[in-house]
Amino acid sequence: MQVRPDGTAAAPARPGGSLLKRANPLSKLASALLLTLAVLVTVDWVSSTVVLAAELALLPLLHIRIATLIRRTWPLLVAALIGAWGTALLAEKTGTVLLETGPLVFTSGSVAAGIAIGLRGLAIALPGIYLLTTTDPTDLADALAQKLKLPHRFVLGALAAMRLVGLLVEEWRTLGLARHARGAGPDTGAAARLKGFGGQSVALLVQAIRRATRLAVAMEARGFGAAERTWARSSTFSGVDAAVFGAGLAVSAGAVAAAVAAGTFNFILT
Amino acid sequence: MVDIVVASVLAVAVGVIFWAWSLGYAGVSALTAAFPPLAGLYTGGWLIAGVLGALIIRKPGAAIYCEMLAAAVSGVLGTQFGLSVLLSGFIQGLGAELVFLIFLYRRFTLPVALLAGLGSGVFLGLSENILYNLEWAAQWQLLYVILTAVSGAVIAGGLSWLAVRALARTGALAPFASGQTGKA
Amino acid sequence: MLFGRKAGRSRAALRSPAPSGSPAPSGSRARPAAVTARGWGWRHGGRSASAVSGLDLTISPGERVLLLGASGAGKSTVLHALAGVLGPDTGGVEHGTLAVDGAHPSDPASRGRTGLVLQDPDSQTVLSRVGDEVAFGAENLAVPAGEIWPRVRAALADVGLEVPLESSTAALSGGQKQRLALASVMAMEPGLLLLDEPTANLDPAGVVEIRDAVGRVLDRTGATLIVVEHRVQVWAELVDRVVVLAAGGGVLADGPPGQVLGDPGHRETLAAAGIWLPGTAPEIPEDSGASWHPGRGDGSLLLSARGLAVSRTNTGPPVLTGADLSLAAGTAVGITGPNGAGKSTLALTLGGLLRPHTGTLEAAAELAGAARREPFRWKSGELVERIGTVFQEPEHQFLTATVLDELAFGPRRVGRETDGKTLDRVHELAQRLRLDHLLQANPFTLSGGEKRRLSVATMLATAPRILLLDEPTFGQDARTWAELVALLRGQLAQGQCVVSVTHDAEFVQALASRTLRVADGAVTELPSTPAAAVQVNP
Ligand SMILES: Nc1ncnc2c1ncn2[C@@H]1O[C@H](COP(=O)(O)OP(=O)(O)OP(=O)(O)O)[C@@H](O)[C@H]1O
Ligand SMILES: Nc1ncnc2c1ncn2[C@@H]1O[C@H](COP(=O)(O)OP(=O)(O)OP(=O)(O)O)[C@@H](O)[C@H]1O
Ligand SMILES: [Mg+2]
Ligand SMILES: [Mg+2]
Numbered sequence: 004m005q006v007r008p009d010g011t012a013a014a015p016a017r018p019g020g021s022l023l024k025r026a027n028p029l030s031k032l033a034s035a036l037l038l039t040l041a042v043l044v045t046v047d048w049v050s051s052t053v054v055l056a057a058e059l060a061l062l063p064l065l066h067i068r069i070a071t072l073i074r075r076t077w078p079l080l081v082a083a084l085i086g087a088w089g090t091a092l093l094a095e096k097t098g099t100v101l102l103e104t105g106p107l108v109f110t111s112g113s114v115a116a117g118i119a120i121g122l123r124g125l126a127i128a129l130p131g132i133y134l135l136t137t138t139d140p141t142d143l144a145d146a147l148a149q150k151l152k153l154p155h156r157f158v159l160g161a162l163a164a165m166r167l168v169g170l171l172v173e174e175w176r177t178l179g180l181a182r183h184a185r186g187a188g189p190d191t192g193a194a195a196r197l198k199g200f201g202g203q204s205v206a207l208l209v210q211a212i213r214r215a216t217r218l219a220v221a222m223e224a225r226g227f228g229a230a231e232r233t234w235a236r237s238s239t240f241s242g243v244d245a246a247v248f249g250a251g252l253a254v255s256a257g258a259v260a261a262a263v264a265a266g267t268f269n270f271i272l273t
Numbered sequence: 274m275v276d277i278v279v280a281s282v283l284a285v286a287v288g289v290i291f292w293a294w295s296l297g298y299a300g301v302s303a304l305t306a307a308f309p310p311l312a313g314l315y316t317g318g319w320l321i322a323g324v325l326g327a328l329i330i331r332k333p334g335a336a337i338y339c340e341m342l343a344a345a346v347s348g349v350l351g352t353q354f355g356l357s358v359l360l361s362g363f364i365q366g367l368g369a370e371l372v373f374l375i376f377l378y379r380r381f382t383l384p385v386a387l388l389a390g391l392g393s394g395v396f397l398g399l400s401e402n403i404l405y406n407l408e409w410a411a412q413w414q415l416l417y418v419i420l421t422a423v424s425g426a427v428i429a430g431g432l433s434w435l436a437v438r439a440l441a442r443t444g445a446l447a448p449f450a451s452g453q454t455g456k457a
Numbered sequence: 458m459l460f461g462r463k464a465g466r467s468r469a470a471l472r473s474p475a476p477s478g479s480p481a482p483s484g485s486r487a488r489p490a491a492v493t494a495r496g497w498g499w500r501h502g503g504r505s506a507s508a509v510s511g512l513d514l515t516i517s518p519g520e521r522v523l524l525l526g527a528s529g530a531g532k533s534t535v536l537h538a539l540a541g542v543l544g545p546d547t548g549g550v551e552h553g554t555l556a557v558d559g560a561h562p563s564d565p566a567s568r569g570r571t572g573l574v575l576q577d578p579d580s581q582t583v584l585s586r587v588g589d590e591v592a593f594g595a596e597n598l599a600v601p602a603g604e605i606w607p608r609v610r611a612a613l614a615d616v617g618l619e620v621p622l623e624s625s626t627a628a629l630s631g632g633q634k635q636r637l638a639l640a641s642v643m644a645m646e647p648g649l650l651l652l653d654e655p656t657a658n659l660d661p662a663g664v665v666e667i668r669d670a671v672g673r674v675l676d677r678t679g680a681t682l683i684v685v686e687h688r689v690q691v692w693a694e695l696v697d698r699v700v701v702l703a704a705g706g707g708v709l710a711d712g713p714p715g716q717v718l719g720d721p722g723h724r725e726t727l728a729a730a731g732i733w734l735p736g737t738a739p740e741i742p743e744d745s746g747a748s749w750h751p752g753r754g755d756g757s758l759l760l761s762a763r764g765l766a767v768s769r770t771n772t773g774p775p776v777l778t779g780a781d782l783s784l785a786a787g788t789a790v791g792i793t794g795p796n797g798a799g800k801s802t803l804a805l806t807l808g809g810l811l812r813p814h815t816g817t818l819e820a821a822a823e824l825a826g827a828a829r830r831e832p833f834r835w836k837s838g839e840l841v842e843r844i845g846t847v848f849q850e851p852e853h854q855f856l857t858a859t860v861l862d863e864l865a866f867g868p869r870r871v872g873r874e875t876d877g878k879t880l881d882r883v884h885e886l887a888q889r890l891r892l893d894h895l896l897q898a899n900p901f902t903l904s905g906g907e908k909r910r911l912s913v914a915t916m917l918a919t920a921p922r923i924l925l926l927d928e929p930t931f932g933q934d935a936r937t938w939a940e941l942v943a944l945l946r947g948q949l950a951q952g953q954c955v956v957s958v959t960h961d962a963e964f965v966q967a968l969a970s971r972t973l974r975v976a977d978g979a980v981t982e983l984p985s986t987p988a989a990a991v992q993v994n995p
Binding site: 134164216 | 275277279280281282283284285288289290306345346348349355356357358404405406407409410413440443445
């Protein structure tokens with residue numbers, strides 16, 4: 004326990020760790036949003052490559068093992084590949100024909116567009132992963148309510164619900180077993196299984212609503228819902244946050260600038 | 274107060290159901306990879322939270338709030354869309370919200386639910402075209418919007434309405450407006 | 458701590474931590490609260506009968522009250538009302554007046570005056586870190602930030618929960634969660650502490666720990682206490698007053714524990730109302746069917762496990778290994794052991810719901826019939842007529858919208874719905890378990906004890922060869938407990954096998970069960986109680 008000179012005990016220290024873990028969630032969020040925005044507004048390989056390169060360069064900051072990273076990101080790689088393939092397949096067939104088999108036609112133009120979309124997909128996905136692996140939802144909620152002044156009832160309601168993600172996943176399994184035990188489990192056949200899935204879904208929603216009403220009672224019993232409340236842990240900004248935000252700003256501005264300079268900038272609303 | 278917590282938990286539960294659903298249907302991705310616009314048929318699943326939340330809570334903003342939170346859940350459970358899910362969640366929720374607004378939050382019948390799902394689906398299709406499918410040829414983009422609209426109406430609108438009816442029958446909705454008027 | 462009490466009225470005054478006249482310690486605790494009810498009543502939305510009616514009660518500051526009453530008598534309703542969470546938006550109707558320190562509990566002035574610990578600790582955890590969870594209430598009451606952490610630490614120390622503030626609330630054991638719930642409420646420094654069956658589902662050691670933690674907290678804060686619990690024994694020492702709610706409304710008895718529970722004049726009334734009286738065994742009615750007597754049960758083998766290891770998930774590590782056991786017709790088996798030892802996991806595996814981690818679980822031909830030998834491979838329809846598992850959490854198994862449908866579901870599923878006897882059986886069960894006035898009610902709106910009885914009754918109605926019951930007696934009053942025992946004896950007499958996971962030693966004895974103890978990852982058989990010794994201990 005830390006005791007201040009005036010005798011009051013301080014809030015428990017947040018675990019130190021990587022730079023990104025120490026930053027305020029809001030600065031990370033803002034930075035990630037900027038990066039996302041920079042790649043969202045244009046579809047071109049230059050801006051995506053710049054952002055992606057910067058993101059990969061920041062990887063060591065995550066303090067995450069390569070194996071873990073691959074396990075978390077392989078679905079993103081697959082999705083990026085599928086996105087690239089889809090666009091190459093469906094884009095305007097400009098440029099020279101590279102491949103033509105039956106209905107499938109790939110031209111240099113469509114393949115380039117596909118590559119740009121694939122790179123862009125990765126560049127969009129990574130900031131989410133960064134934010135997720137380095138941010139505690141509670142800290143994010145603290146920051147949203149205290150710094151952004153979002154209404155605390157919604158922020159805390161959402162936070163309490165997010166805690167239930169794992170519990171409800173667990174509950175889904177348990178409900179399956181419980182229904183099976185009563186003879187309402189899935190029998191064979193696609194139609195029966197679909198019906199079973201529907202029944203189990205409704206049961207989960209019922210449980211969710213029950214849980215929610217009980218949770219609301221518990222929260223209300225603990226004084227939740229008043230207009231005024233204090234925060235035991237104050238959300239603060241520090242130099243780290245300036246750096247995080249600055250880096251995000253610099254990379255996104257740089258990416259757009261590079262695309263404009265290279266003449267590839269391709270605004271999505273035109 | 275109860276409404277906020279219930280709306281939040283509902284959104285989370287829908288996220289979980291959708292996750293359970295997608296576990297068993299990896300084959301769908303293979304199919305849609307062959308012809309991407311088909312993915313539009315599947316997207317209605319993402320839109321359930323907004324329509325369902327509004328049908329149950331019956332308050333302004335419920336659709337947008339639930340849809341955004343469900344989007345955040347899908348972010349937590351892993352998605353390839355990164356932070357842009359929040360933007361998408363907002364846009365999709367807005368599509369449903371506008372329909373309920375047109376009916377002044379007074380009517381929650383099957384046609385309204387279908388329309389809300391449709392609205393949500395159209396907003397989803399249009400926004401995805403702008404955000405991700407930008408390079409597709411125009412006819413494919415149009416096809417995509419049509420498919421997402423159908424999917425939104427049928428899956429998000431129809432299924433949500435059925436779910437609310439089933440929930441009302443279990444009595445779970447008793448504390449809410451949707452449970453007190455009996456049939457939604 | 459100074460508050461007007463008639464001398465000698467209660468022992469609480471003597472236990473006050475600070476000698477009279479000494480200055481209050483810094484960050485002094487809130488004053489203890491007074492409770493008054495005048496002709497108070499509450500009818501829940503959707504019900505025609507009132508849950509509570511005609512309640513007249515005065516509780517002075519600092520008193521410690523044990524609130525008793527039959528299951529369904531309205532105890533939880535009273536606690537919820539006092540905590541101000543019986544919202545009018547649920548469609549309920551209130552009569553009379555109820556006040557905490559002169560203000561209605563849902564009045565803003567009462568905010569934070571009461572602290573309610575719900576029966577199920579899992580559903581009241583709000584946040585994901587222990588420290589934040591305890592701080593939550595104080596934050597909502599707008600306590601200055603600087604005062605919150607000292608309060609949090611003090612509350613955690615009071616309840617004896619010594620884990621880092623950063624640890625996850627999801628990773629706590631049942632007993633720890635119960636302590637956490639208590640600490641979260643204590644950090645609000647309420648003047649009135651309301652505990653609804655705070656030790657349900659805890660192992661005997663955990664029960665004592667929680668009781669002691671509550672004692673410590675009260676000694677330090679002097680708060681008024683109202684605790685609801687069916688088993689009087691545990692709390693009799695700690696409280697200085699017992700109030701018994703009458704099921705039909707009003708108060709049946711009120712006074713110091715020794716007087717209420719010890720007075721021979723009261724005994725009959727109280728026993729009839731289902732109150733557990735220390736020193737007397739509930740009278741177990743004869744079952745209408747074949748007569749049961751202890752020591753039966755050399756019936757044929759139904760299910761056997763060899764070298765069984767069980768785990769919750771297909772990939773997870775086993776929670777216990779090397780279990781060898783066999784279940785025979787007409788026998789009762791009790792599974793006991795500390796919280797988290799793996800009892801429920803074992804039961805789910807025996808019930809054919811979870812895949813055995815390693816080892817074999819095989820049904821004898823008599824049980825399996827035309828189906829395969831491994832229960833895990835049975836289809837839903839095959840399973841229900843062979844093994845019936847009642848889950849620890851009743852709500853997981855409710856499938857229909859009314860109590861009546863719920864009871865009839867099982868018999869219908871196994872194709873006995875045309876049989877007129879089925880309906881008779883359903884009504885008999887409902888009547889004996891005192892659910893008959895609730896047949897049209899929604900299962901989810903029942904009281905805690907009623908839900909438990911209903912979920913056990915659904916399996917009794919289905920009557921599979923093996924019954925696996927996870928904590929079948931929690932939340933029961935003495936009468937419904939005795940009826941459950943009688944019904945299960947009836948099943949045993951008919952050659953069914955009854956396996957119960959339970960912390961209730963009296964129940965194990967009443968069924969003359971073989972006892973298996975699950976602890977430290979292994980299952981051991983305890984020496985069996987000689988048939989002659991089978992009686993209910995005081
Ligand atoms: N939300 C609800 N809606 C409708 N009826 C309810 C609700 N909660 C409780 N009841 C009914 O009110 C009566 C009293 O319930 P309460 O939970 O107060 O009983 P209890 O004394 O706490 O019982 P137990 O010992 O079984 O927990 C019961 O008949 C119950 O079915
Ligand atoms: N749904 C679950 N998923 C994963 N692990 C679980 C789950 N439920 C319990 N466990 C873990 O499995 C172990 C055994 O749990 P189990 O519920 O079988 O214990 P128990 O003996 O029934 O305890 P109790 O007396 O508290 O009911 C515990 O360590 C527990 O933390
Ligand atoms: Mg109760
Ligand atoms: Mg258990």
